[in-house]
Amino acid sequence: MERCDGCGRIEKPLFKLENTGFIKYYEKKVKNTVLKYGMLEDARRLALAVSDGKGSPALARAFLEVFPKIKFTIIHLNLGIPNYSDECQEVVERFCSENSIQLLIYGLSNCNGYSIYDFVNTAFSKRICGACGVVKRYPMNKIALENGFDALATFHNLDDTVKILFNLYINGKIDELVRIKPLISSGNPKIVRKIKPLIEITDGEDLHYLISREIEFANSECPLAKGSRMVRGKKLIVKIEDGVPNFKYLLLKVHLKRFLPLLEECASQPSLRECEKCDMPSVDSICSFLNIFEDHTVG
């Protein structure tokens, strides 16, 4: 196998299937995942959340192929990362224009004047992807809500999910583990239902699909990823899978089928209130989005 020296992800597609066979395999897997977990049941208006990464165009294209009658909008959040975010935006603009998909573009800097890059010299410098995850979640939900969408598909795939699961299990974070599932429906009218159609698909499969279907994707890697905990975590998972074949899929399966039902019984359900500053749902008096900027004096 050839892997990226930086993050351990598969760099070259080395699947045995020919392109046509692989395309069918990938799209069938996306379709089966959506149907198996009832992701689109009761969903009237669907949006795909896009900000970076290779999963986004793969997810959008697979949706066009397997659910041709389902209309969706792409919401692109420009994270303001130099030499990266603008390229990601240009790629998604071309993709939407070529495929006649409605596109809504927002800049993170328009939300509060900051970008992910402002975390570089803060306490988050080594876990910047964690901060990025918190920062992306809030505006994506708010944009979807304000535009009347009731389902938001994200491109979190198997590698992303297993990396998070691994961390949460070794740290015993029960309350967070219960939120790791293919469909998250909060019941709160201000939180849009999140679905993860790529949850059973690996980084390598996403990349091979893009190449097989000749879909354009951003060539640059995020400059903040190098040396981050997220990248080191993914490299560790790759090493484990070398010794435990199919480890990623097994961990996801065991989590969903065996542990999740038990964890749901004992996890405390956080009671949500309105953030004192923005009125969005929050566990604390100030929501995690505004808190992360205030606590760590970015900029």
Ligand code: SF4
């Ligand atoms: Fe954000 Fe990390 Fe992805 Fe860069 S690699 S866009 S910092 S999550």
